[in-house]
Amino acid sequence: MKQTTDIHRHSLEALIHIICWGLFFAFPLFFVQRTNGTIDWDAFFHHSLFPASTFIIFYLNYFVLIPHILFHEHTKRFLLINFLIIICMTFSLRYLNNLFNPPPADFNRPLPPQFIFYLRDMSGLIFSAGLSVAIRMSLRWNQDKAAQREALKSLTEAELKNLRNQLNPHFLLNTLNNIYALIAFDTDKAQQAVQELSKLLRYVLYDNQQMFVPLAKEIDFIKNYIELMRIRVSPQVTIETSFDIKPDSQTPIAPLLFISLIENAFKHGISPTEPSFIRIAIGETEDQIHCTIRNSNYPKTRTDKSGSGIGLEQVSKRLELIYPGNYQWERSLSADGSEYISSLKIKLHHSPLNKQA
Secondary structure (H helix, E strand, O other): OHHHHHHHHHHHHHHHHHHHHHHHHHHHHHHOEOOOOOEOHHHHHHHHHHHHHHHHHHHHHHHHHHHHOHHHOOHHHHHHHHHHHHHHHHHHHHHHHHHHOOOOOOOOOOOOOHHHHHHHHHHHHHHHHHHHHHHHHHHHHHHHHHHHHHHHHHHHHHHHHHHHHHHHHHHHHHHHHHHHHHHOOOHHHHHHHHHHHHHHHHHHHHHOOOOOEEHHHHHHHHHHHHHHHHHHOOOOEEEEEEEEOOOOOOOEEOOOOOHHHHHHHHHHOOOOOOOEEEEEEEEEOOOEEEEEEEEEOOOOOOOOOOOOOOHHHHHHHHHHHHOOOOEEEEEEEOOOOOEEEEEEEEEOOOOHHHHHO
16 A cells, blocks of 8 residues: 555656646747747757756756765765856856857847856756755655654554553453352352353454454443343442444444443442442444443452552553544542542544544
């Protein structure tokens, strides 16, 4: 794909050069037509000397002096060589002009001073060299910016892959801890949990290796996870869910982005002795995906070592990498501290990685 783009870019550059120089060389034709409509080719040759000189100066700089001298930080050498070449070509132009186009023998009016013609030709050649430098510097700047963008994209994708590789074992460890707790008092539920876990494993290990996944597939994964958690919790825990998305939604979303928020709700929202609740609502509109989770607040004590606490930190890092400036994540407690609310809104069609996916 990149090679095809480069070919198109070089072809377009060549076409622009051909058109511009073609117009420049054709311009003298307007001044060398005889009264009968024919072209005075001797006069055209004379008028073409200056365009040919600017052409030589332009491409001598474009293909040789700029890439091999100026871009290697030899600025003084570059300026000196250009100065010598322009001086030589200026005197050559005046010599050829006086040789092929001397003033008529019966020309009685005084001629302008010769230095004016020298300055005119020299100014044109300097402009041609400067234009060549400007174009090459602009192209180099664009190439450098493109290379920086490609490097940043590669770095971002590598960091995201690293975060995802960290998240998978973190998620699986938490789930295995839940199943381990079930084995001690309800083997039937533990067996059912293992079956549910196998569905989750397929998604975690195989289906989410892309940068983005369809929202419908991510929601199916979340539903399976919630069903797994229902097996573990007591009847005192109320779990309510609402998924307002398009049927079989193909809206791209970063995988495993919401699961850490849901894990956090089960971690801090359930009491072994008190009635508890978790309410999960995920929906989408034309330009946004939103996830709101409300749960009763029973924060873990310092002695509780369950979980490593890296889930929410990874959510924050991934949001900054994938949706920079295009998400809103609000976390708060109710006035009495009994309810914790986490609300995440993601704007769609704004992520550069999303567009590339």
